[in-house]
Amino acid sequence: MATATALLPLLLLFLTLATVSADKFTVGDSKGWNPGVNYTEWEKKHRPFHVGDWLVFYYQAGMADVVQVDEVAYNKCDASNPITNYSKGRSYAFELNQTKMYYFICSYGYCYQGMKVAIKAEPLPTPSSPLSQKTSSSPSIVPRSAVAVTLAAALAALLRLV
């Protein structure tokens, strides 16, 4: 019983983490947000992205910026009408807080060589039901919420013990 009680806070912590879990992606991984990195390949490697995930851009101050644009401007490397733009400091964290496409470019001229990234923020995975299984395109992915359900069951079992 003592062990079970001691485990309780830990389980609660895991439960909280599983429920609110959002991933943080460092754009370009160890290469950061710099010229000469193919961010299309980076995106392919790390997709899918979900609402609530964070993108963190690390760049060299004065050498690069992060400009969010629309699709047309993205294709043309046109930073003249930014949705948001960020150039202060050496890093920029951006939350994907809507289900939509996000486009980022660098306005320093490196965009033409590929310093641009398009990210699709997908809805959070839901627990599998007959309906969602029918529409899901990637059934192999374990929904994060399934982890929460499992932990909730474990917690309930534990509570019955004590």
Ligand SMILES: *[C@@H]1O[C@H](CO)[C@@H](O)[C@H](O)[C@H]1NC(C)=O
């Ligand atoms: C970014 O925003 C600042 C302030 O609004 C503006 O002066 C600057 O020209 C913008 N940069 C780009 C690349 O749009």
Ligand SMILES: *[C@@H]1O[C@H](CO)[C@@H](O)[C@H](O)[C@H]1NC(C)=O
């Ligand atoms: C979404 O994120 C943007 C940029 O990070 C922020 O300005 C905006 O307020 C956020 N919107 C919501 C609904 O959280």
Ligand SMILES: *[C@@H]1O[C@H](CO)[C@@H](O)[C@H](O)[C@H]1NC(C)=O
């Ligand atoms: C980046 O990689 C993609 C896929 O491998 C390729 O189609 C694209 O041409 C590359 N972009 C640049 C700027 O090299």
